[in-house]
Amino acid sequence: VSLRAAFERTCRERRLRRTTQRLAVFEELASDPSHPTAESLFDRLRARFPTLSLATVYRTLEAMKREGLVRTVQPVHEPARFDANLDPHQHLVCRACGRIEDVSEAPFSGLRLPAGRIGGFRVEEIGVTLLGRCGDCEGR
């Protein structure tokens, strides 16, 4: 499944213009598994696109989120982190350095959406965040 192809198809289907900026933002995100912030994507892209604006990066990410091409990772704190990995997975968050990594490990990966309701809610998605410390930050 080419992410690029999905991007192009979505643009076509949803009547979104496939602009240079949108493509660049999407490819940068899709090629980066570190759950970058809008700002860090912007910093890297501005080398290639000097006139790119941070507002466009935000607008692009927001649009792609709306179209289901991108997800937001629940931040422990502060700036939103984005993720182009749409496979069900969990997030490891390091409390010390803020690093976020994907995992998919039982039993966390085995949770199924409840069929009925829970507490009156119809559950559509399950977010699992494993908070702790990464190897580098083990000793504070």
Add this chain to the structure above:
Amino acid sequence: VSLRAAFERTCRERRLRRTTQRLAVFEELASDPSHPTAESLFDRLRARFPTLSLATVYRTLEAMKREGLVRTVQPVHEPARFDANLDPHQHLVCRACGRIEDVSEAPFSGLRLPAGRIGGFRVEEIGVTLLGRCGDCEGR
């Protein structure tokens, strides 16, 4: 387990002054299961304490978080929500109205902290967020 008593004990043990403001903020939060924001606590408290400042509410919540009397609920978006319920539980978040409720339902409640490491991380806490729609928001 009186929350009030825990608060007083923590203040004594950790040499935190038991001020009128801190007690008021804590009691307001502890008596409110809706995971209020700092701002909403502030709005309700200012009726009783006209000189109370929002900064104090934030500082108090931050201090109580540091002392383990309070937790922050991962917001879907926007302002931090606080929670004085320290029992392990999960959160139901309504995507339509933003409401957050506690639940503790298997299998989500049955997740245990992994003994070893996962992806190189030492996991200290597991956050489970069930995203969906509450009964009131079922039809948009």
Add this chain to the structure above:
DNA sequence: CTATTTGCAAATGGTTTGCGTTAGC
């Protein structure tokens, strides 16, 4: 009495928006 905590106002920092211009389709 002295160190903490408060209130206030100003600063911060991530994100959003208004608006005139540019460029997909």
Add this chain to the structure above:
DNA sequence: GCTAACGCAAACCATTTGCAAATAG
């Protein structure tokens, strides 16, 4: 050519911080 999308700068809004005055212990 018509609009959606862009760039820019200003606006927003939750949260934090500096500092002088108030107060808990």
